[in-house]
Amino acid sequence: MAEATAHHDVHPNYVKIWAILLGLLIVSVVGPMFGIKAVTLFTAFGIALIKAYLVAKNFMHVNLEPRFIVYLMSTMLIFMLLLFAGVAPDVMKFDGTNWVKPEVVQGGPADHGANAGAEHH
Amino acid sequence: MSAARPIATTRSASGIPTGRLAVWWVIASEIVIFGGLLASYIMHRLSHDAWAVQAANTNTWIGAFNTFVLLTSSLFAVLAHAAAVEGNGKKAARLLLYTSAGGATFIAVKSYEWFTEISHGFTITSNTFWSFYYTAAGLHALHVIAGVIIMLIVAKDAARNLELHRVELIGIYWHFVDIIWIFLFPLLYIAK
Numbered sequence: 362m363a364e365a366t367a368h369h370d371v372h373p374n375y376v377k378i379w380a381i382l383l384g385l386l387i388v389s390v391v392g393p394m395f396g397i398k399a400v401t402l403f404t405a406f407g408i409a410l411i412k413a414y415l416v417a418k419n420f421m422h423v424n425l426e427p428r429f430i431v432y433l434m435s436t437m438l439i440f441m442l443l444l445f446a447g448v449a450p451d452v453m454k455f456d457g458t459n460w461v462k463p464e465v466v467q468g469g470p471a472d473h474g475a476n477a478g479a480e481h482h
Numbered sequence: 483m484s485a486a487r488p489i490a491t492t493r494s495a496s497g498i499p500t501g502r503l504a505v506w507w508v509i510a511s512e513i514v515i516f517g518g519l520l521a522s523y524i525m526h527r528l529s530h531d532a533w534a535v536q537a538a539n540t541n542t543w544i545g546a547f548n549t550f551v552l553l554t555s556s557l558f559a560v561l562a563h564a565a566a567v568e569g570n571g572k573k574a575a576r577l578l579l580y581t582s583a584g585g586a587t588f589i590a591v592k593s594y595e596w597f598t599e600i601s602h603g604f605t606i607t608s609n610t611f612w613s614f615y616y617t618a619a620g621l622h623a624l625h626v627i628a629g630v631i632i633m634l635i636v637a638k639d640a641a642r643n644l645e646l647h648r649v650e651l652i653g654i655y656w657h658f659v660d661i662i663w664i665f666l667f668p669l670l671y672i673a674k
Contacts (some may be wrong), residue, residue: 372564372567372595373633375557375560375561375564376557379554379557383550383553386546386549386550386553389667389668389672390546390672393672393674395671401672401673405668405672405673406668406673409664409665409667409668411511412664413661413664413665416556416657416660416661416664417657419560420556420557420559420560420653420657420660421653421658426498426506427496427497427498429496430498430506433507433510434509434510434513436510437510437511437513437514437517438513438517440513440514441513441514441520441521442521443518444517444518444521445521445524445525446522448522448525449525451504452522452525452526452529453525453528453529455529457627463510465607466543475568475595479538
């Protein structure tokens with residue numbers, strides 16, 4: 362037991378970090394209410410990144426692990442970016458030089474929200 | 483080394499206990515699974531404005547409440563780890579039970595949410611937004627259920643001061659599940 366947790370014995374104030382996370386959660390919910398796109402993007406996704414960093418560092422103790430663990434996690438995230446870069450042109454572009462995406466691939470009426478339940482909440 | 487002690491908890495060719503290394507490998511594979519799913523969602527969401535119309539039907543307050551529940555359960559999980567480091571198995575087990583209760587609450591709220599959405603006609607076959615919604619949230623919910631089951635098993639041993647290192651291992655997994663939700667929440671509930 363001591364061997365298994367020896368380098369994880371330094372504990373920050375977890376309740377304080379939890380309170381910060383809750384504060385960030387409130388900001389991420391309130392921010393988009395202003396209806397400003399830049400504010401929405403930051404408060405939704407920028408704060409999600411900050412929250413994920415706080416959890417990974419303080420709760421998962423990634424910073425206390427050997428460096429290769431961080432490299433391992435980073436490699437997987439790079440794989441994710443490679444997937445995005447490789448597939449996004451096919452998904453996000455609708456036409457190009459001498460080609461047009463067929464309408465069926467672009468998404469028919471069902472994709473445009475016309476036929477799903479109209480009333481909710 | 484005692485013959486009664488599992489080898490996997492003491493062998494450490496990598497500089498960290500093998501069990502913890504295994505959990506990090508699990509998380510590495512999970513990053514690819516969820517990362518691929520989220521990357522696919524983002525590229526479709528960016529190229530189909532109509533998805534915003536569908537996303538407007540998700541309930542932000544329910545999503546926010548579940549985020550609160552998971553963040554709080556993560557706090558209990560890390561406090562359980564601190565208790566395990568002190569050798570206090572009973573306290574660690576109690577805190578793991580609180581964490582499990584958080585997971586159960588999350589699933590209960592999610593069930594209510596899905597029931598409401600399905601009863602309003604938003605099903606997994608309604609369109610691709612809802613397909614992504616149910617797939618991503620469903621896969622995450624399966625991870626929450628698995629985490630709760632494993633946590634109860636770990637808590638049972640921890641209460642008898644056995645295998646306390648496992649408290650940290652299930653905690654690392656649980657925090658990762660929390661991080662996935664931290665990204666699902668803005669994607670599915672806020673970006674409207």
